[in-house]
Amino acid sequence: xxxxxxxxxxxxxxxxxxxxxxxxxxxxxxxxxxxxxxxxxxxxxxxxxxxxxxxxxxxxxxxxxxxxxxxxxxxxxxxxxxxxxxxxxxxxxxxxxxxxxxxxxxxxxxxxxxxxxxxxxxxxxxxxxxxxxxxxxxxxxxxxxxxxxxxxxxxxxxxxxxxxxxxxxxxxxxxxxxxxxxxxxxxxxxxxxxxxxxxxxxxxxxxxxxxxxxxxxxxxxxxxxxxxxxxxxxxxxxxxxxxxxxxxxxxxxxxxxxxxxxxxxx
Numbered sequence: 345x346x347x348x349x350x351x352x353x354x355x356x357x358x359x360x361x362x363x364x365x366x367x368x369x370x371x372x373x374x375x376x377x378x379x380x381x382x383x384x385x386x387x388x389x390x391x392x393x394x395x396x397x398x399x400x401x402x403x404x405x406x407x408x409x410x411x412x413x414x415x416x417x418x419x420x421x422x423x424x425x426x427x428x429x430x431x432x433x434x435x436x437x438x439x440x441x442x443x444x445x446x447x448x449x450x451x452x453x454x455x456x457x458x459x460x461x462x463x464x465x466x467x468x469x470x471x472x473x474x475x476x477x478x479x480x481x482x483x484x485x486x487x488x489x490x491x492x493x494x495x496x497x498x499x500x501x502x503x504x505x506x507x508x509x510x511x512x513x514x515x516x517x518x519x520x521x522x523x524x525x526x527x528x529x530x531x532x533x534x535x536x537x538x539x540x541x542x543x544x545x546x547x548x549x550x551x552x553x554x555x556x557x558x559x560x561x562x563x564x565x566x567x568x569x570x571x572x573x574x575x576x577x578x579x580x581x582x583x584x585x586x587x588x589x590x591x592x593x594x595x596x597x598x599x600x601x602x603x604x605x606x607x608x609x610x
Contacts, residue, residue: 347375348605350598351419353398353478354430357495358382358412360565360587361430361594368588370595371608381419383408388432388474393481396421425605426489426598427482429540434475435495436527436544438520438554439508441466462523467530479538489601490540493594494531496586497545499579500555520553543597546589549582560586 352358362380364370383405390401398419400406406417470476479490502508503515513519528544535542549560564578565587582590599606 349377349424350426351379351424352428353381355385355388355432357431360582361591363565363584364587364591373608376606380412381409382412396485421485428491429475429478430493431495432475433473436524439498463526463530466527470531470534491597492535492540493543496582497554497556499558499561500552501558502579524553541601543593546593
């Protein structure tokens, strides 16, 4: 079987995917390989391109890359057949985007925008993400398929306490459905300009558009290099169950963009 090697790069949201890969052992074709590189957002901005490879701009970042990849602190871009970029400020965070880019719903203290203005603001926001910076570095070297994976929605539990509990439109599907759809459309336009595919949040991980179901935020997964225990709940990080659903969607997308080189035949 022809080998097919995939490089997954991203921030802390990679952890749930790697745990699902290790513990759930999804069925893939012989020769398929997946290498993980991950670090916190504040460190991901220190990745730079040096010729045909991505290198760490600090020892702290290099240490994190070695820890998550199994010993590698540089990414040899021509060694991989496809790339998956996870989170890294790319995704639909309803709370953050509605505050920084405005909304299309009336509400005290909110910035009311037209649909066109909202779309343009979100598109500019996503275009500046660390994920898109990495896409451009990779595209300078290779035309290999790239899959962008949106960061998880924030947890629905965030709506239980002020100030968000005092904003009823955040539970109103008449606001949320078009808002999330507009944000996703903006992301699709950004991805399209660089020839990327997108995997958005998997069905079944949310019931309220734009908010992860609380069950997927319990016992969240993070990379802990020095035995630091993860909290029992995290509003922004998913657990292994979340990772398994997302990993399945990612593998399906990779299979599609590679012409069937990832998943075994049905």
